[in-house]
Amino acid sequence: MGALVSASFGAGVANAATDRNGTCESGEFCLYYNSDEAGSVSDFAESVADYGDDQPGCYEFKGEGNGKGLCVKNNAASVWNRTSKSVTVFYNSNYGGAKQTFAAGAKGNLKAELKNENASHRIGDAGGDPDPSPGAPYPAPATNNEPSQAVRAPQASKRTAFVRGQISSLTGERQCYVGDYRPGEPSTSNHNTGNALDCTISDAIGRYPTPAQKAQGWKLAYWLQKYAVKLDVRYVIWQGKIWSVARASEGWRNYSGSGVTGGHYDHVHVSIQNPYGD
Known part of the structure; x- marks a missing residue:
């Protein structure tokens, strides 16, 4: 229930x-x-x-x-x-x-x-959160049974690699990357430990998406939200909004990042459950 x-x-x-x-x-x-x-x-x-x-x-x-x-x-x-x-x-x-x-x-x-x-x-919800139509839903993913681990970016942990594979095969989004090691972030951060993906949705990082790309990004974000438990997703960020398993009852909350990339307007960020939880 x-x-x-x-x-x-x-x-x-x-x-x-x-x-x-x-x-x-x-x-x-x-x-x-x-x-x-x-x-x-x-x-x-x-x-x-x-x-x-x-x-x-x-x-x-x-x-x-x-x-x-x-x-x-x-x-x-x-x-x-x-x-x-x-x-x-x-x-x-x-x-x-x-x-x-x-x-x-x-x-x-x-x-x-x-x-x-x-x-x-x-x-008490007046409809102020994002409301794009998701269109036909993506298929349900397989259950992520890979172990929790930390590696060093740009390598992906096994859990993260599993999620990337499911995204690619079931949604068609193939521009999802761990990215290089980020010296300015803690060594235990999701990206640095290979436990996060950035999926480019717009034409390129630094560009705002077209309306069609924005809806495309929401379709991916909502799919990750819906199957967060099966995929071992921790949180998702897109279009200046964040949704997390820990605060799921609050829905999509405002995210504090600024700019096209900092606000995640050009890419969907997905963090995976990991040993550090950063």
Whole structure:
């Protein structure tokens, strides 16, 4: 079952809702199995980072009608936001990927990218994070069973080499490098120990990407986020945003780097779990 992130409501609104009883009540965010708020409903008073994949641990549709008892993940078609805040539905778990935001009180069908492709929602999210369409998703990678190790750049650790191979074969991105040893960084840094990759997305380092390249970079970044556990990814940086396993519930946060390269506007950075964790 996915982790829950508490949402704050006024006392009257919170008391009006009976969370998870299969009825869409005031103060709740509700997902429906069918379009136009039809079929079985699943009602929530809190944000959910991952609906879960299988019974008995997943969040399911609880109301009467089509879909009752099925897992909500990748099965919802419409929503009714009866909370007092905006709510955003996400394509990926941990609030990532394509998304759609519903204002307080709004009803509506999920857009094509999200219909039956929903994995999380966040109450109080006004849709300010990146929202490019990921298009058709990349295939799931194999599980990274390589050992944790530290080598010296530009050599890649076995874990990192595995990730680079999966990126190349499954996403088509082949410009991913550990890079040379960086004397200005600690000897235990991810790059210096062969535990990080920079994947060039724009025409060249130092150039901002075109709109198509920007979307291409997000598609890779969201794929790395979605399969972080399988790949042993620690964090991902792209377009002035960072997502990390340790703070997954916070979604994509602002990154402090500046400039085209420092802000990671020209390349996707991915760090791999390693002995130092720098």
